[in-house]
Amino acid sequence: MIKIGALVSGGGTNLQAIIDNINEGKIDGKIVTVVSNKANAYALERAAKYNIEGTVIKVKDYPDRKAYSQALIDHFKEKQVDLILLAGFMVILDPVFTETFPNMIMNIHPALIPSFCGEGFYGLHVHEAALEKGVKVTGATVHFVDGKADNGPIILQKAVEVRDNDTPEILQKRVMEEAEWKIFPEAVSLFAQGRLKVEGTKVIRLTL
Numbered sequence: 001m002i003k004i005g006a007l008v009s010g011g012g013t014n015l016q017a018i019i020d021n022i023n024e025g026k027i028d029g030k031i032v033t034v035v036s037n038k039a040n041a042y043a044l045e046r047a048a049k050y051n052i053e054g055t056v057i058k059v060k061d062y063p064d065r066k067a068y069s070q071a072l073i074d075h076f077k078e079k080q081v082d083l084i085l086l087a088g089f090m091v092i093l094d095p096v097f098t099e100t101f102p103n104m105i106m107n108i109h110p111a112l113i114p115s116f117c118g119e120g121f122y123g124l125h126v127h128e129a130a131l132e133k134g135v136k137v138t139g140a141t142v143h144f145v146d147g148k149a150d151n152g153p154i155i156l157q158k159a160v161e162v163r164d165n166d167t168p169e170i171l172q173k174r175v176m177e178e179a180e181w182k183i184f185p186e187a188v189s190l191f192a193q194g195r196l197k198v199e200g201t202k203v204i205r206l207t208l
C-alpha cells in the first residue's frame with residue numbers, strides 16, 4: 001500500500017475522487033497528509049470527514065518560494081510519502097521541490113496538454129481560454145511534474161466535447177465529471193500497482 005500526500009488550494013473535488021476510489025478498494029493506497037496553502041480550502045473539510053490529517057502551510061509565512069518549497073519538502077519527507085498529488089494546487093513551486101521527488105508528483109490539469117497550459121492557465125481560466133479559441137474538444141491530463149509548469153511526462157488524457165452554449169463554469173463541470181474524476185484516480189491506481197514507467201519524456205503503462 002502506498003502512502004499518498006496531497007496539495008490542495010480549493011474545493012477538493014479531485015481529492016474527493018481519490019478518497020472515494022481508495023474507499024472502494026480501487027487504489028491500493030492511503031492518504032497520510034493533505035496540505036493546503038489556504039486555511040479556508042473546502043478540501044481540508046473533506047479530508048477531516050475521513051479523519052485524514054490536514055495542514056495549512058501558507059506562502060506568505062516564508063521569505064520566498066524556495067523557502068516555501070523547502071517547508072513542503074520537509075513536511076512530505078517527515079510523512080514518508082511515496083506519491084504527492086497536486087489536486088487543484090494553485091501555487092507554482094521552486095524546482096527544488098520537483099528535483100527532490102522525481103516522478104513522484106502527479107498533477108491534474110483541466111485541458112489536453114500541450115493546449116491551454118503553463119503559467120497563468122489554472123482553474124476556470126483554462127476553460128475561458130478554450131472557449132475563447134473555439135476548440136470543439138478539450139479534456140484533462142494527468143502528468144508527472146517536472147521543473148516547468150504543466151510540462152512533465154503525460155500519464156493519461158481524456159477528451160471532452162465542447163458545446164456551443166458552454167460557459168466556462170459549465171465546461172469546467174463537464175471536464176471534471178467526464179475526465180478529471182476518472183483519469184486522476186486511474187493514474188494513481190496504476191502508480192500504486194507499479195505500472196508506470198518513465199522513459200525519457202514519456203510514460204509507458206506496463207501490463208502485469
Ligand code: GAR
Nearest residue numbers: 010011012013014088108110122123
Ligand atoms: C480542477 O479543475 C483542476 O484540474 C484544476 O483546478 C481545479 C481544482 O478543482 N487545476 C489546475 O488548473 C492546475 N493547473 P478541485 O479543487 O475541485 O479539485
